[in-house]
Amino acid sequence: MLKKEQNKKFSLADFVWLGFNYTVVIGFIGNFAILSNISQPDSIGIHVIWLFAVEGLNAGICAWAFAKMAIVHHSNNNGASYIYVRTSFGKFWGIFVAFMQYVALPFLITIQVMMLIRGSFGADWVSKINPDKSITVPWYAAKSGSFGDLWLDFIGIAIYMSAAGIIFWGMKLYKKLANGTGIIKWVTAGFLILAGLVLAVQHGGENLSYWGHHTNFSLPGFIKTFNSCFFFFAGFEFFSTAGKNISNPEKNIGRGITLIMLISTIFYIVISIIFFAAFTKFVQNMQMGTWSLGFKNNIILYGGPIIMIISALALKINVAMQNALYGGTSLQPLWAEGYLPDHLRKLNKDGIPILASILNLVITSLMIFIWLAIPDIIKGVSLTKQFGFMATPAETMTYQQPFNVSSLTEASSAITIFIYGMVIAVILKLAYQRKIKMRVWEYLAFPIVFVILTFVFGWHYYSLINNIVISDGRKRDSAIIGAAIQLAFVAFSVSFATIWYFTYYRAKYLRRMKEQPELQAKLDAEFEVRDDWKYVSLEIRHEIKNYLKRNQALYQAKTNINYQYAEHLLTELNLIVEKK
Structure with missing residues (x-):
């Protein structure tokens, strides 16, 4: 019976493979269109390569913090950072971190849904602006008028939700499909890497010389890039919550996330070097743009995008399935403690919180509407007033988007950085209390990373306001929309978590202490620093x-x-x- 139970859980190899698939995406090179193109404000050019090494080191130390905490906490339960913070800083901060960890998911999901269909077919994502300012629209670009983004996102939402529903069919099917789509994703991504290698061999010396002569560096550019690209190292804080679905979690969570961070860092640096050698300019969707930017052969111009469409579908189906799992496991601890209604916390035979997962999909739908549909509608109305209902691709490209891949990854990174900072704060407290073993390098590394994360977190929200101040015209309107939605979302999340704690949970907790003290004692027993x-x-x-x-x-x-x-x-x- 025990062996059968273990077979339903992820081994270390499963955990690393699924975690790598969840964390690492080849689409990260699209961020270079905002961060590295010489024409962009605060561009840092090819400096992004060594910045990936710095970020990998910082994220790796954060991963090491999770690994240390997994050893001395009850990691066989769902929750991860929630468990660590709840144990050391009490109920409020534990539940607050769990809630904020959950609301970070909509940023991830928004990017994934946006890139699923719109990122592959949207004219302003895949069209090429020529040196003479004319626009080349590829054959696969959708020409669907002023509300084109809205129609494309609706299709993406439908596909995403269908894939997310696979979690309800059991872990056996889930693991097969997760592995299958992961293999398809990387086989097709291999074609893109091969294309980059071919172009790098042909133009590498010339292109690297170009980047060397035109690259600049600035503190605002560094912080912007650090915040945006930190997103590509994030993710383990979500999949590490699934403790009930991982075999030997005390050992495998720590080993797994450390291996994933190391592999991810090497991958990002190598691929970045290849694509900087291949191109002197990037577009937001390099999976599709690589073929039109670098090749003229018709077979490649048609075959490349088709392969990338298959890759995008496999990637998003894979990630949608994992989001459904990790979203539910992120919510489940909130029910376990009574922060949310008790009858919704039940686990099925596979350890999946079904009702939590259903609610996760409902909340996800609402968040996608806020982050995608509302900006799409505003864009559609604005373009219709200016160009009519059927605006051309060239006309739609005149609209300044409130969100791009870089800005959304920055928004997600800010919340992730807060969560990592809280976990490092737990480590520092336990080290001060001498409840955990700390090496000399850890005494140096953890405080330094904590200071870096705090600075980057504060700078992100400062830059949102500053961007409004320094922008003008349409750029200012888009900056206001982007900042307003993001700040309102974060303010609402923080307010809701706080008010709900002191109104709903606190009253429930006091009643339970009076009527069922033994139950509360049992719950509290799960939040203690364990003897190692x-x-x-x-x-x-x-x-x-x-x-x-x-x-x-x-x-x-x-x-x-x-x-x-x-x-x-x-x-x-x-x-x-x-x-x-």
Whole structure:
């Protein structure tokens, strides 16, 4: 029975594979259209490559923080950062972090839905502006008028929601489809990487020289790029919440997210070098744009985009399925503590909170409407007033979008950075209380990363306001819309979490303390810093075994007093661990 139960859970290999698929996307190069193109304000050009190494280091230290916390907390439950913060800083901050972790998902989902159909077929995403300011519209671009973005996003929403519903068919089917779509995603992405390599070989020296001579650096550009690209290292805070679906979570959550961060950093740096060598200009959807920007062969011009459309569908189906899982597991702890109605917290036989997942899809639909449909409608009305209902692709491209890939990834990163900062704060508190083991480098690394994250978090919201001040005309209107929606969303989320805690949850908690104190004691028992003797004993045994091998080599396998002492220690330690 135990073996059957374990087979339903993700192994370390499953966890790393699914986590890598969830975290890493080839579409990250589209951000270079905003961050690196020389014509963009605060562009940092090719500096983004070494910035990925800096971000990988920062994200890796954050991942290490999660790994350390998984060892000393009840990681077999859903929640991750919620569990860590709740244990050290109390109910309010734990629940607040859990809620904010959940509301970060709409940013991720908005980007994924937007890139699913609009990013592949929207004229302003895939068209090319020529040096003479004329516009080349590719054959696959949708010419659907002023409200074109709205129609394309509706199709994307329908596909996304259908894929997200797969979670209700059980973990067996989920794992098969997740693996299948992941393989399709990377096989098709391989064609894009190959195309980049071909162009890099042909033009690498010339293009890298161009970037070297035209690249500038500024603090605003650095912060903007750091915030935007941090998004591409985020994700483990979501999939690490699924503790009930991971085998041996205390060990595998930490190992898994550390491996994912390392692989992700190497991947981003290598692919960035290839594409900077291949191009001197980027578009927001480089999956589609690579073919028209770099090739003239008709087979490639038609075949490349078709392969990328298949890749986009596989990617978004894969991510939609994982969002459905992690969204539900992010909400489930809130029900477990009574922050949300009790009857909605039930898990099915696969450990999936079905009702939580259903509510997750409902909330997701609402958030997508706020982040996509409302700006689409505003754009459609504005273009209709100016050009009529059937605006041409060239006319639609005159509209300044309130959100692009970069701005949405920045918005998501800001919330993610807050969550990571809270987890590092937990580590620093436990280290001060001497409840966890800390190495010298950790005493240096964690405070430095905490300061960096705090600065970047504050700068993001400062730049939203500053962008309105320094913009004018249509750019200012779009800046106001983008900032207003983002700030209103964050303000509403913070207010709702706080008010709901002190009105609904607090009253429920006091009633439970009075009527069912044993239940509250049982719930509180899940939030404690655990004795890490299990891991200490494993380290000691490992060292003793290594010593025994060295001893035998030194004394030519002859018995000696030190060997006997070490062997006796190992025997005693094994007995203690077995009893424990």
